[in-house]
Amino acid sequence: MLGENHALFIEFPEMQDKIQELKMVDESFKAMSDRYHQLDHTIRGLESNNVPTEDSHFTQLKLERLQLKDKIYSILTN
Known part of the structure; x- marks a missing residue:
């Protein structure tokens, strides 16, 4: 969906x-x-404003963004 928020707290x-x-605690x-x-x-912004x-x-x-999400998830689940 265009313009969908994928913030970590939502994901x-x-x-x-x-x-x-x-x-x-972790820089x-x-x-x-x-x-x-x-x-x-x-x-x-690009999606919702048709830039x-x-x-x-x-x-x-x-x-x-997807690669970062995967890395973040890996950290969160270890």
Whole structure:
């Protein structure tokens, strides 16, 4: 769905406490989380405002967000 919010708290609602804790104590996790949210915001903005962008650029943004989400999930479940 276009413009859908993929914030970590929405994607992993059962892990909100752990996400918040890791953001406070793990600088690497915080950096990944911040980048994930930046990408999500950019992607939603492009989708909802119909901003012209090359398909390859848009695909790269979405791929990077997905890869970060996978890494974050791996950290959260270990």
